[in-house]
Amino acid sequence: MNVVFIGPPGAGKGTHATILSEKYSLVPLAAGDILRQHIRNKTELGRKAKDVIEKGELVSDDLVNSIIFHEIEAAFLQKKGVLLDGFPRTIGQAEALDKFLTGHRSALDAVLNFDTSEDMIIARLSGRRVCANCGANYHLRNPLLRPKKEGLCDKCGQPLTQRKDDQPETIRHRLETYQKETAPLIGYYRRKNILYDLHGDYDVNEFQDEIQTLFEKLKLTV
Ligand code: ADP
Ligand code: ZN
Numbered sequence: 344m345n346v347v348f349i350g351p352p353g354a355g356k357g358t359h360a361t362i363l364s365e366k367y368s369l370v371p372l373a374a375g376d377i378l379r380q381h382i383r384n385k386t387e388l389g390r391k392a393k394d395v396i397e398k399g400e401l402v403s404d405d406l407v408n409s410i411i412f413h414e415i416e417a418a419f420l421q422k423k424g425v426l427l428d429g430f431p432r433t434i435g436q437a438e439a440l441d442k443f444l445t446g447h448r449s450a451l452d453a454v455l456n457f458d459t460s461e462d463m464i465i466a467r468l469s470g471r472r473v474c475a476n477c478g479a480n481y482h483l484r485n486p487l488l489r490p491k492k493e494g495l496c497d498k499c500g501q502p503l504t505q506r507k508d509d510q511p512e513t514i515r516h517r518l519e520t521y522q523k524e525t526a527p528l529i530g531y532y533r534r535k536n537i538l539y540d541l542h543g544d545y546d547v548n549e550f551q552d553e554i555q556t557l558f559e560k561l562k563l564t565v
Contacts, residue, residue, distance in 0.1 A: 344369070344424045345449060347431070349528055350457025351521045352514070353464035353471070355550070357480055358488065360428040362551060367426075367558070370418035374429035377410060378402060379478055397507045399516040401524060404435045412443050419447060432525045437532075453561055454532040455554065456540045464518065468509045476501035487547055 346369065348356040357373055364371035378396060381389030388410065392402045401407075411430050418425045431437040444450050470483040474496035481496075481503060482488035491497050508517065532538040539557055541550070 344452040347427045347451055347454040348457060349454060349525065351459055351464055352517045353467040354457035354459040355467065356428045356457055358547060359550060359554060360426050363554060364426050369424050369426040371426045371428065372411060372414050374407060374411060376478060377414065383478065399508050399513040399520065401432060401520060404433060408436060408439045431528060434527055434531060437528055451537055454538050456529055456538055458540055458542055465514060468514050471509055472503040473506055474499060474501055475504045
């Protein structure tokens with residue numbers, strides 16, 4: 344099966360993607376994480392994307408499409424489905440994804456819409472930390488996601504930093520970009536009858552229960 348998570352920055356998509364992908368043996372593909380990995384590795388693509396990302400704007404469709412399709416192909420080769428988090432983010436990306444999946448005799452099974460209030464988003468983003476070395480994500484106010492040693496990465500022991508695009512001014516800009524570019528996808532997928540709304544202000548456990556009930560109802564299996 345293939346699943347997409349849609350929702351504003353800070354809706355908690357990444358957290359749920361990580362937990363679910365383990366339970367359902369899906370390959371989690373987080374567009375933002377993949378892009379930041381390119382920046383850390385100083386690839387050609389990372390160089391092109393860095394300024395755009397730090398300003399809270401979207402990287403071009405062509406660039407994102409090509410890196411994500413490459414990753415989806417790798418997952419399909421392992422006979423696994425994907426859980427896409429942060430992709431597609433524009434109608435152009437969604438149309439390209441449909442074409443790509445059809446070409447691989449595949450399709451999307453469900454699109455989960457994380458409906459989250461603005462207050463919750465700002466609280467979530469301001470507490471978010473990321474390892475500058477390996478890219479692991481943490482959250483200061485979430486007991487499940489807090490680092491074991493304050494300020495240090497559990498996985499590699501390196502210092503945690505705040506993303507440049509998690510500063511208040513940039514957060515506002517990202518929310519505007521979301522409304523303008525990404526929110527139209529909700530109607531796009533609703534018309535295809537594969538959109539499911541989730542209320543994003545729940546705590547992590549309540550939310551997992553809600554998603555799993557939905558997966559069972561849809562009889563989504565790998
Ligand atoms: P969040 O979901 O918190 O906004 P992400 O880690 O998903 O954060 O994305 C961070 C940034 O990476 C975005 O603000 C954007 O600049 C870039 N990005 C991520 N996914 C896409 C995409 N599908 N298309 C264009 N740009 C993207
Ligand atoms: Zn690390």
